Amino acid sequence: MSLFGRIFLLNALVLVAAANVLVFGPATVSTPALLREVLVLTAGLGVMLIANAVLIRIGLAPLGRLTRAMTTIDLLKPGPRLVAKGHGEIAELITTFNSMIDRLEAERGHSAAMALSAQESERRRIAQELHDEVGQSLTAVLLSLKRVSDQSPPEVREELVQAQETTRSTLDEIRRIARRLRPGVLEELGLVSALKSLTTEISAQTDITVRRSFDKNLPPLDAETELVVYRVAQEGLTNTVRHAAATEIELCLKRRPSHVELRLTDNGRGIGSSPEGAGIRGMRERALLVGAELGVGPAGARGTEVRLVVKAASE
Template sequence: MSLFWRIFLLNATVLFAAAGLLLLGPVTISTPVLLTEALILAGGLAAMLTANAALLRVGLAPLQRLTRAMSTTDLLRPGRRPVVSGHGEIAGLIQTFNTMLDRLEAERAASSGLALSAQEAERRRIAQELHDEIGQTLTAVLLELKRVADQAPSDLRPQLHQVQETTRASLDEIRRIARRLRPGVLEELGLISSLKALANEMAEHTDLTVERHFDSDLPALDHETELVLYRVAQEGLTNAVRHSEARRAELTLRTAPGGVDLLVADDGIGIGAAAEGAGIRGMRERALLVGAELVIGPAPGRGTRVRLHVPVKNGGS
């Protein structure tokens, strides 16, 4: 039955019931209207309106649930679908909304996958150019500075040595940036080694102390899943340094029921009510690529805790 006829019949039922009570009941209306008759009519009208409101609320409750679902849906946070309830057009509307969400999430995941693949390819290209072009150029500059310093007067050598150190530091920084753009350790030595290298790099170049906890019996993971885990860990530790004012962080990779868990927790000021930036949105998009669940919230005590649960079927991917 359509929504129009359901509402029409609900109202008609109430009106017919009121008309029947007036026709068959002992109530009569005088001219002028007596106080008792006015009170009886007012009570009957109130009862009729109450019954009509109750029936409409029951009939339209599925639409209210659908409205709440529409206002809270976030494609980066897939959640439960509204339950298909009601009759006729209402049930069809909820089913159509759920189908639309499935399609939008699939399209968002596909487009995010293409965008992130292009991003990784661009990172590899930039890292290669930094290593091959700028890195080699600075290496040549260092060699030339050494040759000039060996032949320069003794009073100029300290200054030339200072320029050499500055150039060497710039070369190291470029190599570090290239490694962050393209984690070669991940491709060559695997996920655990790359996470250890990431933690060591953070400890060397920042004031952040990183404690590492890695299970030894992790299931086999494909390259895409390992890259997602690495990038989420990298972004979590970077946020701890840049935004949380943290001094200590924990990086954990462990086996969990149905998959693996990556945990990044710090002792900083916490995320609070701050809006999610591009980094967190990027983590959510990466999580969707492998069907993972990302939860970001306060850490026990203080700070921020990032948890990424990656499902693994049949002990491996």
């Protein structure tokens, strides 16, 4: 039965019941109406309204669940679909809503995959140009400064040596940026070596103590999943360094039955009730690309925990 038909039937039943009470009941209405009769009619009207409200509320309850789902749903946090309870158009509406969410998640996943693929390609291109073009140019400048410095008088040599050091520092920074844009260690030596290199770099550049642990005999991961794990760890470490005011970070890569778990915890100020920024949402988009589970929340009394669970390649 349609929604209109159900509401009409509920109201009709209440009105028919009230008419039967008036026709076949002992109560009558005088002219003018007596106080007792007015009280009886008022009470009957109140009962009718309450019964009508209760019946309509029961009939429209699934729409309330649908409304709450529509206001709280987040395509980056997939959850269980609504159960298509109700009758007529209500069940059909919930089913249509679930189908719409499925399509939106699929389209968003496809769009995110294309965007992230283009982003990685652009990162590789920029890293290659930094290494080949800018890096080689700075190396040539460094060699020229060294040659000029060797042939210069002592009063000028000190300034040239300082210029060499500045150029060398700039060259090192360019190489560091290129490594972060395109993790060559990941492609050549694998995920564990790339994570070790990443944490070593964080320790060398900051005062944060980084502890790391990696299970032996980790199950194999495909190249795309390894890149997702690396980028999530990279973004988590970057967020900790920039915002957490932490002194310690722990990075773990654990073996689970048919899964691999990345866990990153710190002892910083925590995320509190602040909304998720672009970095965390970017991690969620990457996790969705490989069907991984990502959790970001408090780590005990203080600090933040990032937990990523990915399926092994054999699954």
